[in-house]
Amino acid sequence: MEYDEAKEKIKVELTKKLKTKSKFYFNDLAKILGMKPREAKKLINQMVLDGVLEYWSSGSTSMYGMPGTGKQSSAEHED
Amino acid sequence: MAKHETPLLDQLETGPWPSFVTDIKREAESRATNEKGVDYQIPQDACEDLLGVLELSFKHGRTHWKHGGIVGVFGYGGGVIGRYCDQPEMFPGVAHFHTMRVSQPAGKFYTTKYLESICDLWERRGSGITNMHGSTGDIIFLGTTTPQLEEVFYELTHNLNQDLGGSGSNLRTPSDCIGAARCEYACYDTQAICHDLTVEYQDELHRPAFPYKFKFKFDGCPNCCVASIARSDLSFIGLWRDEIRIDEEAVKAYVGGELKPNAGAHAGRDWGAFDIQKEVIGLCPTQCMRYEGDKLEINNKECTHCMHCINVMPRALRIGNDRGCAILAGAKAPILDGAQMGTLIVPFIKAEPPYTDIKEKVIEPIWDWWMEEGKNRERLGELMKRQGMQKLLEMTGLDPDPRMIQEPRTNPYIFWKEDEVEGGFKRDINEFRKYHKR
Numbered sequence: 001m002e003y004d005e006a007k008e009k010i011k012v013e014l015t016k017k018l019k020t021k022s023k024f025y026f027n028d029l030a031k032i033l034g035m036k037p038r039e040a041k042k043l044i045n046q047m048v049l050d051g052v053l054e055y056w057s058s059g060s061t062s063m064y065g066m067p068g069t070g071k072q073s074s075a076e077h078e079d
Numbered sequence: 080m081a082k083h084e085t086p087l088l089d090q091l092e093t094g095p096w097p098s099f100v101t102d103i104k105r106e107a108e109s110r111a112t113n114e115k116g117v118d119y120q121i122p123q124d125a126c127e128d129l130l131g132v133l134e135l136s137f138k139h140g141r142t143h144w145k146h147g148g149i150v151g152v153f154g155y156g157g158g159v160i161g162r163y164c165d166q167p168e169m170f171p172g173v174a175h176f177h178t179m180r181v182s183q184p185a186g187k188f189y190t191t192k193y194l195e196s197i198c199d200l201w202e203r204r205g206s207g208i209t210n211m212h213g214s215t216g217d218i219i220f221l222g223t224t225t226p227q228l229e230e231v232f233y234e235l236t237h238n239l240n241q242d243l244g245g246s247g248s249n250l251r252t253p254s255d256c257i258g259a260a261r262c263e264y265a266c267y268d269t270q271a272i273c274h275d276l277t278v279e280y281q282d283e284l285h286r287p288a289f290p291y292k293f294k295f296k297f298d299g300c301p302n303c304c305v306a307s308i309a310r311s312d313l314s315f316i317g318l319w320r321d322e323i324r325i326d327e328e329a330v331k332a333y334v335g336g337e338l339k340p341n342a343g344a345h346a347g348r349d350w351g352a353f354d355i356q357k358e359v360i361g362l363c364p365t366q367c368m369r370y371e372g373d374k375l376e377i378n379n380k381e382c383t384h385c386m387h388c389i390n391v392m393p394r395a396l397r398i399g400n401d402r403g404c405a406i407l408a409g410a411k412a413p414i415l416d417g418a419q420m421g422t423l424i425v426p427f428i429k430a431e432p433p434y435t436d437i438k439e440k441v442i443e444p445i446w447d448w449w450m451e452e453g454k455n456r457e458r459l460g461e462l463m464k465r466q467g468m469q470k471l472l473e474m475t476g477l478d479p480d481p482r483m484i485q486e487p488r489t490n491p492y493i494f495w496k497e498d499e500v501e502g503g504f505k506r507d508i509n510e511f512r513k514y515h516k517r
């Protein structure tokens with residue numbers, strides 16, 4: 001898959017899901033792209049570098065979200 | 080005069096042990112007086128407020144730290160753990176108090192100059208409080224503000240030649256025992272492989288794409304000084320596959336009392352004369368040793384490399400010459416399913432640079448399997464339990480081996496498949512009836 005196509009797919013799917021969640025596991029993203037994790041990783045890394053995605057970390061687990069969408073309160077299950 | 084009253088924390092200092100409360104108070108004091116004239120980049124009273132918020136947590140019986148966050152250094156998904164205080168007005172000095180993990184050098188060798196440099200950096204740009212070391216092995220920098228993260232990272236990488244470690248769903252900073260540098264029991268160079276894999280798997284260390292954390296640990300021998308068998312997803316334990324080398328003269332010297340058992344480690348009390356039968360032969364777990372007529376013999380085929388006899392008589396018994404390591408998979412501390420020890424997957428492999436077999440035949444196939452099949456927040460050990468040891472063997476192409484099971488029939492997780500059995504599972508009922516009545 002081309003990078004731009006992948007980027008659009010991620011943006012569209014994540015925006016759709018925004019109502020219910022703002023943070024995603026790596027595997028959720030790989031599934032959206034329909035790719036094996038190792039292949040998806042290159043594209044997803046690039047999206048982080050380009051500011052399409054950002055990391056969120058609890059210390060033990062890492063997640064991904066679109067910049068500006070994740071509220072800290074959601075980590076505390078408030079919304 | 081302390082900024083906050085901390086009667087509950089003060090009580091913690093009264094025990095017989097060194098107290099982290101005393102340490103934090105000392106740092107608070109040193110920041111308040113600032114005799115070295117440090118140009119503090121985060122609130123000077125951060126340590127005072129840290130004590131304050133901790134006292135409040137004890138009082139309330141609940142934490143006042145928020146969980147996680149979006150902080151990090153550019154391009155890295157690990158190494159920084161966001162911590163925010165949920166009472167920032169009361170404790171502005173720790174409103175942000177992020178943790179940074181600094182990758183420890185293999186074997187934790189430091190020069191004094193290096194230690195001074197990282198401490199100076201952290202006093203200036205952080206709270207000055209460190210944890211040497213976290214349970215994964217990293218040097219932990221405790222507490223700084225968001226704007227300081229990139230600054231610390233810049234100074235670490237540019238001035239101190241030092242990288243951040245792993246956190247989150249990453250490969251964690253690999254860690255190893257001091258090994259061949261100082262220890263004659265080392266069966267392979269733990270520092271060399273630890274460093275090599277750290278460099279090789281930089282992407283896995285800094286860019287999270289695993290279902291959960293993943294740890295490598297390297298022990299030079301089964302004494303397991305870094306406890307790899309209990310707390311790493313892939314544990315490398317040094318072994319020899321030939322014979323324990325015996326120096327019979329030295330054995331006699333132990334028996335005669337000229338040499339102290341365990342290198343004198345139990346000298347604090349009089350345990351009586353050394354009794355080789357009771358203390359060595361009788362404690363060999365596989366009963367494969369014999370001491371008769373002043374001669375020590377070992378049936379090396381039965382030896383499980385427990386290290387006991389070598390630990391007791393290090394001058395007389397030495398590890399063999401044909402050395403390498405065993406690899407175990409799936410250990411973890413309790414998260415979902417409780418604590419779990421590693422399961423043997425490779426009984427013996429040579430551990431020599433460039434470690435191609437270890438990388439391509441063990442590590443990478445395991446990652447491929449776990450990354451595809453592992454559920455979110457599922458460790459390798461849990462996946463092994465869920466899908467079975469046999470699946471792991473299939474995915475890695477490793478051959479089943481009797482050494483992978485503890486004893487016959489207790490954990491028979493290796494089953495034949497129909498296509499592996501000559502003639503399959505179907506039988507000719509007429510042929511069967513010739514021998515067996517209905």
Ligand code: SF4
Pocket residue numbers: 256257258259262263264265266298299300301302303304305317
């Ligand atoms: S694990 Fe073995 S080789 Fe490594 S330091 Fe400990 S005793 Fe020595």
Ligand code: SF4
Pocket residue numbers: 362363364365366367368377381382383384385386387388389
């Ligand atoms: S290492 Fe352990 S199993 Fe092997 S001979 Fe010594 S005591 Fe026995």
